[in-house]
Amino acid sequence: MARELRCLYGDIIVMKDGVIAQSLGIPLGEYCVVLPKYVVCRGETPWRARWARLCRIIRGYGPRGLEMAVRASSVAEKYHPAFGTNMPAAHPWDALFVVEAVEALSSAVARGEPGTLGALSVLGLRGALEGLLGLTGSRAAGYSHERSDVDLVAYGPDVAVRLYETFSSLGGPWDPASKRDLGGVQVSKLLDLSWRRRVIETPLGRFPVTWTGAPSEPLAHCPPLQGLEGPGSPAGIVRDRVCIEPGQETALLYPPCAWTSKGWVVSFEYNLAGLLYNGGCITLEAVRTIDGIILLGVREFPGRIWVD
Numbered sequence: 001m002a003r004e005l006r007c008l009y010g011d012i013i014v015m016k017d018g019v020i021a022q023s024l025g026i027p028l029g030e031y032c033v034v035l036p037k038y039v040v041c042r043g044e045t046p047w048r049a050r051w052a053r054l055c056r057i058i059r060g061y062g063p064r065g066l067e068m069a070v071r072a073s074s075v076a077e078k079y080h081p082a083f084g085t086n087m088p089a090a091h092p093w094d095a096l097f098v099v100e101a102v103e104a105l106s107s108a109v110a111r112g113e114p115g116t117l118g119a120l121s122v123l124g125l126r127g128a129l130e131g132l133l134g135l136t137g138s139r140a141a142g143y144s145h146e147r148s149d150v151d152l153v154a155y156g157p158d159v160a161v162r163l164y165e166t167f168s169s170l171g172g173p174w175d176p177a178s179k180r181d182l183g184g185v186q187v188s189k190l191l192d193l194s195w196r197r198r199v200i201e202t203p204l205g206r207f208p209v210t211w212t213g214a215p216s217e218p219l220a221h222c223p224p225l226q227g228l229e230g231p232g233s234p235a236g237i238v239r240d241r242v243c244i245e246p247g248q249e250t251a252l253l254y255p256p257c258a259w260t261s262k263g264w265v266v267s268f269e270y271n272l273a274g275l276l277y278n279g280g281c282i283t284l285e286a287v288r289t290i291d292g293i294i295l296l297g298v299r300e301f302p303g304r305i306w307v308d
Contacts, residue, residue, distance in 0.1 A: 009214035010101035010136035010153035031089035036073035046145035101134025118202030152211040157249035160213030184302030222257035246279025269297030
């Protein structure tokens, strides 16, 4: 019997061939676009579920990390007409079971999972945002170890803005979160990513906590990605200067989506969400589709950004 795939960002799909993948919130007909993250393996590994030992196949996020993970897994790729490219995808028949992010958070709290419970308490989120906050990653699916991230998902713009403001209020940048190479997307200066990733001290321990914003319905936040047509096939690489109005909530939902002086910009590298949300003028070298949409973070050409 096929398992229902809602294609919501953050849901964990345990596949029949031993691959564990995360939904990226992008439907593809009956399929869902996924990010392969672990495979069943033998030998010593810190990731252990009740039913198997697991090895991590993703070494980094962004287009480069996705490319490597797809090569290391058995997940098939399907052509997505909206983007004019192949994407790793799972069909309901491929799923052994699905761990939904919202239910995973409730379960982690109920069983007293230390990292999740500690992070929610310190961030002032304990008991709040029921049904609008999820847990993904290894702590959601029950194969985490003591150093695993607490991976939260904020569903909807209001929740995403709240987490952005909460993390940003925690003080100066956390140094390891500053990057210039974002999985293949090159940025002219270090970007402080502590607006979404922090090591948080809690009474239950010290835990790395990361969050990602996502729409409550797949792609509902981003007009150029809605419908089967999507932005159209890539037309080529362009270099252009664009100005972005700050405070666009759609920039904090995956995939980050912002209106600029030259049309829509969409990024499949979530770490650029803060840059797009803060706004300002930047120079981009990226893929432009035949419909004039600028795409960042795609495998064919991740892109470059020059920040004033």
